[in-house]
Amino acid sequence: MKGNDAIGEGAILAGCRHFFGYPITPQSEVTHYLAKRLPEVGGLFMQAESELASINLVFGAACAGARVMTASSGPGISLMQEGLSFLAGSELPCVLVNIMRGGPGLGNIGPSQADYFQATKGGGHGDYHTIVLAPNSVQEILDMMKKAFDMSDMYRMPVMVMADGIMGQMMEPVVINEEKSVEIPPRPWATIGRDYHENRNEINSLFVVLEEMEEVNLRLLHKYEEIHAKETLCEEYMLDDAEVALVAFGTVSRICRAVVDKAREQGIRAGLIRPITLWPFPHDVISRIAKSAQCFLAVEMNMGQMFEDVEIGAKGRAPVYHYGRLGGMVPLAKDILEELKKVSKRRGTGR
Amino acid sequence: MAKVTFWEERCKGCQLCTTACPKKIITMASNINEMGYHVASVTEQKKCTGCGLCVIICPDMVIEVERGREN
Amino acid sequence: MKKITARPYSLRDIPFHYCPGCMHGIAHRLVAEVIDELGIHGRTIGISSVGCSVFAKHYFNVDMIQAAHGRAPSIATGVKRVLPDRVLFTYQGDGDLAAIGIGDFIHTAYRGEKITTIFINNTVYGMTGGQMAPTTLIGQVTKTTPFGRSVEINGNPIRVCELIASVEGVAYVERVSLHNPKEIIKAKKAIRKAFEMQLNGIGFSLVEALSACPTNLGLSPLEAVKWMEEKMIPFYPLGVYKSPAGGGLSA
Numbered sequence: 001m002k003g004n005d006a007i008g009e010g011a012i013l014a015g016c017r018h019f020f021g022y023p024i025t026p027q028s029e030v031t032h033y034l035a036k037r038l039p040e041v042g043g044l045f046m047q048a049e050s051e052l053a054s055i056n057l058v059f060g061a062a063c064a065g066a067r068v069m070t071a072s073s074g075p076g077i078s079l080m081q082e083g084l085s086f087l088a089g090s091e092l093p094c095v096l097v098n099i100m101r102g103g104p105g106l107g108n109i110g111p112s113q114a115d116y117f118q119a120t121k122g123g124g125h126g127d128y129h130t131i132v133l134a135p136n137s138v139q140e141i142l143d144m145m146k147k148a149f150d151m152s153d154m155y156r157m158p159v160m161v162m163a164d165g166i167m168g169q170m171m172e173p174v175v176i177n178e179e180k181s182v183e184i185p186p187r188p189w190a191t192i193g194r195d196y197h198e199n200r201n202e203i204n205s206l207f208v209v210l211e212e213m214e215e216v217n218l219r220l221l222h223k224y225e226e227i228h229a230k231e232t233l234c235e236e237y238m239l240d241d242a243e244v245a246l247v248a249f250g251t252v253s254r255i256c257r258a259v260v261d262k263a264r265e266q267g268i269r270a271g272l273i274r275p276i277t278l279w280p281f282p283h284d285v286i287s288r289i290a291k292s293a294q295c296f297l298a299v300e301m302n303m304g305q306m307f308e309d310v311e312i313g314a315k316g317r318a319p320v321y322h323y324g325r326l327g328g329m330v331p332l333a334k335d336i337l338e339e340l341k342k343v344s345k346r347r348g349t350g351r
Numbered sequence: 352m353a354k355v356t357f358w359e360e361r362c363k364g365c366q367l368c369t370t371a372c373p374k375k376i377i378t379m380a381s382n383i384n385e386m387g388y389h390v391a392s393v394t395e396q397k398k399c400t401g402c403g404l405c406v407i408i409c410p411d412m413v414i415e416v417e418r419g420r421e422n
Numbered sequence: 423m424k425k426i427t428a429r430p431y432s433l434r435d436i437p438f439h440y441c442p443g444c445m446h447g448i449a450h451r452l453v454a455e456v457i458d459e460l461g462i463h464g465r466t467i468g469i470s471s472v473g474c475s476v477f478a479k480h481y482f483n484v485d486m487i488q489a490a491h492g493r494a495p496s497i498a499t500g501v502k503r504v505l506p507d508r509v510l511f512t513y514q515g516d517g518d519l520a521a522i523g524i525g526d527f528i529h530t531a532y533r534g535e536k537i538t539t540i541f542i543n544n545t546v547y548g549m550t551g552g553q554m555a556p557t558t559l560i561g562q563v564t565k566t567t568p569f570g571r572s573v574e575i576n577g578n579p580i581r582v583c584e585l586i587a588s589v590e591g592v593a594y595v596e597r598v599s600l601h602n603p604k605e606i607i608k609a610k611k612a613i614r615k616a617f618e619m620q621l622n623g624i625g626f627s628l629v630e631a632l633s634a635c636p637t638n639l640g641l642s643p644l645e646a647v648k649w650m651e652e653k654m655i656p657f658y659p660l661g662v663y664k665s666p667a668g669g670g671l672s673a
Contacts, residue, residue, distance in 0.1 A: 018503065018504060048496070048529075049526075049529040050525065052493070052525070052526070053496045053526055053529065056496035056500065057497075057499055057500040057503075058500065059489075059490075059496075059500060060487070060497035060498060060499060060501040060502075060503075060504075061500040061501070061503065063467075063487050063497065063500065063501055064500065064501040064504035064505050064508075066504040068500075068504075082490055086489075090488075191467050191485035191486065191487050192467070192485065192505060192508065193464055193465040193466065193485055193505075193508050193509075194463065194464045194484060194485055195464030195465055196464075196465075200483065200485060200486075201486075202479055202485070202486045202488070203486070203488065204479055204486075204487075206479075206488055352423065354423060363441075363443075364442055365442040365443035365643040366643055366644055367443060367643055367644070367647070370647065371603050388442065401426060404603040406426075406427045407603040408602065408603050408606060410438070410440065410444060410447030410448050411438055411440075412429055412447070412451060415425060416425070416426050416427055417423035417425050418423060418424060418426050420423065
């Protein structure tokens, strides 16, 4: 199965029956798949006139209590940021997929991880977070869609799944664990008409009384703290005796895993930290490894965005270096290995 | 027989009702309410026909009209 | 004696925050009365927009959603597509519908979405303090057209009813005014008809209600009514612009 198809099938397995989206490369295949597949399972696929409309159609469907999603890529996700902020403020569940491409601007359709800041540090206006998941295999994409919907329901907030064109195009065998029925949690807050629930419901993100807004902000903060404590996910590979800890997510983490093996063959004790949740970021794992490793090397397809989170986690205990390819280019294993050898001899922080 | 009453505390003194009244019996009172507005009032209650046009135009649902025999 | 009037059940008993002479209160009441009369209170969901009428979410005694600026039609569509048996209405001002949200509005109309839009046109941005709206008249002074709106700089005002009257998915379009009891009675009939179009599954329905914003026009409420009669209505003719029986203006 192809990564982009796995996004669609994973959503269907998770009980999602509504998709609203707009074409953009390299995400379009997700829409192609769901346009065919959703009607087969009694669902609705609808192409909107823009990403602005897409995210607000998602907003409406979420208000109505549906499991709903959209997918896009960089420029389209930028257009959705207003909606994302409103979804966060109104505490509505939904899932977004970002198949990242090179940027800024129109950029190109090459694989990229340049939307890390946008996804993990807010993106839209106001004080909020989005849960961000970064799969690195087709099987993980398939399984992660269910997890994304479950988390968005549990915490009543948008969840983003981030991948890139390589993940989208990658074809791998998968095991489909078809659950007989997906249990979608009740939504007593949904605006479905007063005949259908006890109280009058209002979905809203306007709080003109400053104290009320602060109360909402604090409630969100507590929710985010709980998510940080309970939901942070990270894969650790060969870290027990690692001198150099590579940190990478998504596509790049697959390459880095091979680099770790290669380095060990050459007698360099390397390991890999793969954040699976980019927000919440596994700062604690970085902190723990910072006590034993000599240094970190963040490898990304950007100028050094996750790098900053690694630095936060390292708390100055160990230097953090960065190696990145930009513009849609993918770092090669041999180049990462070279960089790894270089930083294993260096001292002090820097990129 | 008709009677018109104004919910003075909600009146914003916009005077739209004065234009709607065919008998021209609605005027603005000299007293002001808690919001600081001169409130609408009826001077010659007897002339009220209970047509309800003032109710229709009032943006703040200040006016109540009763019609029929007095209890 | 018997009360001939009662507050509609679909309107909560909360004082409106609107300025003196603002006609939002009238429009709110008409929509609520129609919801009551059609017996759809329990399955109606309203979407309030951004601007003064954002607080509509608070006033209507039905489930309400507060939308981002201009996006109410898309949100209403999202709800309707999940719950096709519900009644959806959006309540939008001129800035929200005809400026920032005209894309959402037009596409919703073209899709023939079975929702009802109540469009309040008072030719000016209220909440942000009296700036030019897409429906501001030529020559009209606002905070952002201090020398009057000019065609050269600002372009022409948008006539929304005329704009979508020819659209196939659109079932009903009428422009009404809220400046006197006679027109208000007509406005209520139009709103009722618009909701009926939705209930009968015919298509998208729009009622444009001309309204006054005395505060931002810098006029007294009574002067504002006169201004509507003399300036606004001649430019925005009242009447039915589209109905299933056929289009055309029939004031």
